[in-house]
Each structure stands twice: as C-alpha cells, then as structure tokens.
Amino acid sequence: MTIRILTVDDHPLIRQGIASMLALESDMELVGEAADGNEGMAEFRRLLPDVTLVDLQMPGIDGIELTRRLRGEFSEARIIILTTYRGDANAREALAAGACGYLLKSSLRGELIGAVRRVAQGKRCLSAEISEEIAQHLGEEALTARELSILSALAQGWENKRIANTLGISAETVKSHVARIFEKIGARNRTEAIHIALRRGLVRLED
Missing domain, CATH: 1.10.10.10 (Winged helix-like DNA-binding domain superfamily/Winged helix DNA-binding domain)
Known part of the structure; x- marks a missing residue:
C-alpha cells in the first residue's frame, strides 16, 4: 500500500528536500504541498493524505494550531511535526494537540522515512533528542x-x-x-x- 503524504512548510527548499527524499521510496507518494497553515487545511480536505508533515513555526496558523484544527475536523489525521525547535515544551504541546510524531529537520533521511512508515501504521515517533529533553523535565512543576x-x-x-x-x-x-x-x-x-x-x-x- 502506498503512503500518501502532504507537506506543509513555508520554506520552499525544505519542501523540495522532502520531495526528493520521498521520491526514492517505492511505498510513498507526495500528493501535495502547502506553504502555510490555511493552505494546509485546504489541501488536507482535498487530498485526505495518510500522513502530513507539518512545520512548527509558520506565519499565520502555526504547526500546533494546524494540528489541533486538523485533528478536530479529521480525528484520524496522522501528523508529524518536522521542525528545528528542540524544546520539550514544544514537543509536549504538539503531542497534546494530536501530533503522532515530532522530528527535527536535522534528522537523518532514514529516521524521517522510518517515522513516516510507523505513523502510517498508527504508531508514534519522537526524535531521540526530543525524548531525552522530555525525560529531563518529567516531574517538574509546570508553569501556570x-x-x-x-x-x-x-x-x-x-x-x-x-x-x-x-x-x-x-x-x-x-x-x-x-x-x-x-x-x-x-x-x-x-x-x-x-x-x-x-x-x-x-x-x-x-x-
């Protein structure tokens, strides 16, 4: 079964890089691209992809708000946040919004491809660095x-x-x-x- 993927990122070079990676995988197809959250919502409704790769920081609707809206409208949406932001608070907020994965853009190609396959199967995936960041702050009193x-x-x-x-x-x-x-x-x-x-x-x- 081919995994149909949508990318939402305001940087054209990032979208091109992802497209090049996915093109090498026989079980994956990039079905659409969007440059911001509003376009991402529209493209998701039109394409109904299996997995959506979403940038965290975008003008207008950011990645976490887009994730929240997509999961509110499509409860089965499978979303991976792909970002340069390593913070544990970012990752926890993204997961709470409904993201299935949180990966760094510096991730190796194999890690990203593996994450797409796992998320397509209904599993979750975090970069090892992010998992370590979250673990470091477990049990701390949260800010109000x-x-x-x-x-x-x-x-x-x-x-x-x-x-x-x-x-x-x-x-x-x-x-x-x-x-x-x-x-x-x-x-x-x-x-x-x-x-x-x-x-x-x-x-x-x-x-």
Missing part, C-alpha cells in the same frame, strides 16, 4: 498560564511595570511571579530565564 504570559512578556523585553499595567495587577505581584518562574525553570536572572524559555519552547517569539 499567568506565569507563561509573564515569561512571554519578559522575552519581549517588557519591564515589570508594563507587565503589571497590561495584566491589571501590581508590580509587586509581577515581581513575585517572576521569582516563582525563576525557581521553577532553574534561572538566576531574566537573561537566563529568557534563554531557557526559548530553548525549551516555553515561549516562542514571532519571526
């Missing part, structure tokens, strides 16, 4: 929604007073939240907290 919003504001360079005014809370409350964030993620200062947050995918800055 408020803490994540404050961490995102820190990553954008906002000062406590601006965060307080925007959220409608006092500067002292913001300071308390920031201290708790540092404690949870193991940061000593704002710069380190931002670095950890971006590396793990706890926040994502717009391109």
